[in-house]
Amino acid sequence: MEKKLAAFARLLTIMDELREKCPWDRKQTMESLRHLTIEETYELADSILEKDMDKIKKELGDVLLHIVFYARIGSETNDFDISDVINSLCDKLVYRHPHIYSDVHVADAKEVSENWEKLKLKEGNKSVLGGVPLSLPAVVKAWRIQEKARAVGFDWEEPGQVWNKVEEEISELRQEVANNSPLSMIEDEYGDVLFSLINYARFIEVNPEDALEKTNKKFIKRFQYLEQKASASGKKLQDMSLAEMDVYWNEAKKL
Numbered sequence: 001m002e003k004k005l006a007a008f009a010r011l012l013t014i015m016d017e018l019r020e021k022c023p024w025d026r027k028q029t030m031e032s033l034r035h036l037t038i039e040e041t042y043e044l045a046d047s048i049l050e051k052d053m054d055k056i057k058k059e060l061g062d063v064l065l066h067i068v069f070y071a072r073i074g075s076e077t078n079d080f081d082i083s084d085v086i087n088s089l090c091d092k093l094v095y096r097h098p099h100i101y102s103d104v105h106v107a108d109a110k111e112v113s114e115n116w117e118k119l120k121l122k123e124g125n126k127s128v129l130g131g132v133p134l135s136l137p138a139v140v141k142a143w144r145i146q147e148k149a150r151a152v153g154f155d156w157e158e159p160g161q162v163w164n165k166v167e168e169e170i171s172e173l174r175q176e177v178a179n180n181s182p183l184s185m186i187e188d189e190y191g192d193v194l195f196s197l198i199n200y201a202r203f204i205e206v207n208p209e210d211a212l213e214k215t216n217k218k219f220i221k222r223f224q225y226l227e228q229k230a231s232a233s234g235k236k237l238q239d240m241s242l243a244e245m246d247v248y249w250n251e252a253k254k255l
Contacts, residue, residue, distance in 0.1 A: 012082065015068045030073055037066045049213055095119065117151040128152050139209045142198045150202070159203040166200050169193045222252035 018025040044059035068082060075081035096119050098104035099112065106112050117128055128151070132144045149155060156162045173189040201208040229248040230237050237245065 011064070011068060015065075015072050019072050025069075028069065028073070030070055033066060033069060037063075040066060045213075049210060049217070113147075113151045114153075117148060137209070139194075139198060139212065142195050143202070143208060146199055146202055156199070156203070159200065162196065162200045162203050166193070166196045169196045222249060225252040225255065 020026070040059065040062045044056065044063055047055035047059050067085070071080065071082035071085050074084075094101045096116050097112075098115070098119075099106040104115065106115065120128075120131060128148050129145055132141060132148065136144065146155075156165075169189065169192045173186070173193050176186045176189050198208045201211065226245060226248045227237065229251070230240060230245070235244075
């Protein structure tokens with residue numbers, strides 16, 4: 001514990017020094033750091049998917065730096081400092097885990113999640129969905145919306161029911177396309193298909209954001225292999241037939 005506390009104290013000291021002496025660090029505001037924090041969070045997410053532990057360690061450090069940076073800025077206006085941030089978090093964790101710090105009993109993780117949402121409502125949230133950030137990417141937002149609805153009992157009972165809903169939504173989308181309906185109607189049905197597929201992902205314990213990102217990375221690797229092989233043979237992709245490209249694509253899949 002002493003080693004961890006010493007490391008954290010060192011970080012706080014360095015942050016204070018940078019804020020006082022470095023022109024770039026002195027210039028920063030919460031608003032100017034915001035987009036950098038988002039970028040660092042995505043870099044951490046990438047390293048987690050890549051299972052690169054050394055990179056995860058470094059990216060966690062970058063995220064921690066931003067937390068300390070915001071707290072230092074908050075202390076300058078006497079709004080809060082890092083101890084306020086940490087104590088507020090600790091208080092929330094204790095309050096929302098009565099099965100650990102009180103006499104509440106739970107059977108499993110599902111009950112923990114349900115209790116968590118009930119406690120949030122007691123804290124003043126007017127809606128179970130009120131805690132879902134508006135700026136979340138759409139796939140992640142849909143997942144969180146569904147998770148929160150499930151926590152209060154609004155959910156399907158089994159995967160088969162959800163898959164039937166997926167097929168129903170796909171059928172409705174195909175019908176709108178076949179009818180040459182206005183784009184807004186097709187878009188609406190397409191959104192329903194995606195939402196229902198994300199719902200199904202929950203029931204088969206697949207994180208849709210991770211699954212899609214892994215597919216993105218897989219496609220990028222295969223496509224770049226295709227580009228490299230085409231270049232090595234002195235050809236340009238735009239001058240190749242689809243059949244020619246498929247040869248290299250299938251090679252990439254085997255690799």
